[in-house]
Amino acid sequence: MDKIKKVQPLSESTKWREDFPVDEVKEHFIERREFTKFLLLISGSFVVGQLYIGLQNFFRKSAAQLPIKKIAAIDSIQVNNFITFTYPDKGDTCLLIRLSETKFVAYSNKCTHLMCPVIPKMEEKQLYCPCHAGYFDMTNGSPLAGPPPRALARVKLKFHNGDIYAEGMAI
Template identity: 40%
Template sequence: MENEKNGRIPFDEDNYTHNISKNNERSIDRRSFMKTLAGAAGLFAVSTLPWGAVAAKELMGLNNKKYPELEIAKLNQVAVGDAVEFAYPGEHDSALLVRLGENEFKAYQNACTHLRCPVFWSKERDQLVCPCHHGFFDVKSGEPTAGPPRRALPEIVIKVDGGSIYAVGVKRYEA
């Protein structure tokens, strides 16, 4: 009898899938898949709403944002054609002031709009230069003139008062 069991199917059935129950089996068809996909997309959309609200609140309040007034330099310390580096609006935000004429000043945040490399004033070229990827910016408008940058440098609002040059704000970027 022991020899009869060896090499034989243990049950009378000739189907090895006898333990799989096809009734109440969970299946997913195209309609169920699309419902699941739409539900997941809806859940993702709803979960991002708080962050969108925070971003919208920040963007809506940019016009009302108050910046500190910071003395950059004395008028007699900056010659026409020279530049001064300073930090504005925060202590880690590097900026650059250029004196273009007797009463003409321009200041920009000096992080290139391409990959945030530092921007330098080139008196010889009369341009702001980003040496990382050979980006050039017009000093009067901050607009890129050559290289990979596509956006203008953020401009800092300047005020001259009592023989000193002050930074008083940052202009909002116009698309």
């Protein structure tokens, strides 16, 4: 006599699982290869973004050429003396200093700490900021003492037919 096995009816939730067999553990498992791909994608995007910003800065700088501007006649400044001038804009005051018969230097006179105007001390060959007692080396603009974190912005000079010109900034 055949035995008839009685089949239990599937409950609703079990039936659904049988029709759509989804292995949840497998579904949420991320393989090492996938994770590496994800990291490479993120890193690649970062590198592309940095390159884009770098190129933008490069082209912006080369497009923003500063004007060439006459400052003074060479003979109008005596050795161990200085004059003030504005460059590149009217509000940007600078100092042109004659260190010797043949050596001139020019700087923005804005202190690199909090932008106070610096004052030349010709005897000490220093530039002094009275706001917080900052000192700069007059021969190269580098900070010597006090809070200024970096050198003064230097004005590039050009000499032509007995005159001195400003032709850009070196920061």
